[in-house]
Amino acid sequence: RSSQAMVAGYRGAIVAAEMLGQFFPLSMTAAGTVPPAQVVVLGAGVAGLQAIATCRRLGAVVRGYDVRSAAAEEIRSMGAQAIELPLPTLEGAGGYAREMTEDRAERQRKLLAGYIAAADAVITTAAVPGRRAPLLVTTEMVLQMAPGSVVVDLAAEAGGNVEGVVAGSV
Secondary structure, three states: OHHHHHHHHHHHHHHHHHHOOOOOOOEEEOOEEEOOOEEEEEOOOHHHHHHHHHHHHOOOEEEEEOOOOHHHHHHHHOOOEEOOOOOOOOEOHHHOEOOOOHHHHHHHHHHHHHHHHHOOEEEEOOOOOOOOOOOOEOHHHHHOOOOOOEEEEOOHHHOOOEOOOOOOOO
16 A cells, blocks of 8 residues: 555656646756746655655655644655644544544645645645545635646545546546
């Protein structure tokens, strides 16, 4: 299971890089400087950490978020900046996150909105085994992103982290 999550995180990063209409790394040429892509990864389990590592290796500036407190250190260990929100953490059994209340979910979305709007690419990986994936990104949040931005929802098969996502479609 974790090997498949690792592959999914890697592929999610590759798909995001392929679909984004700009380079991931900083590029300086005689024609000018192209800033590095800004990537946000939501969910820092096996898939999310692999997505973070792959995006970093490709040269992007990466920020990561997870509801579990231990994840911030794991995100930083991959060379990314941990997004730390003023919300209680949700540690669950077996290293998974507990399900959150709708009130907390709404507060989390509001606090993440600015990070999402500033991102060139967003990769979501949050899933709770046996339950619908948590809604992390609303349509309104996606509409605040710049034209040409990319969102890759690795939790689409479980209902998706992004509002309106349809598994298997672009």
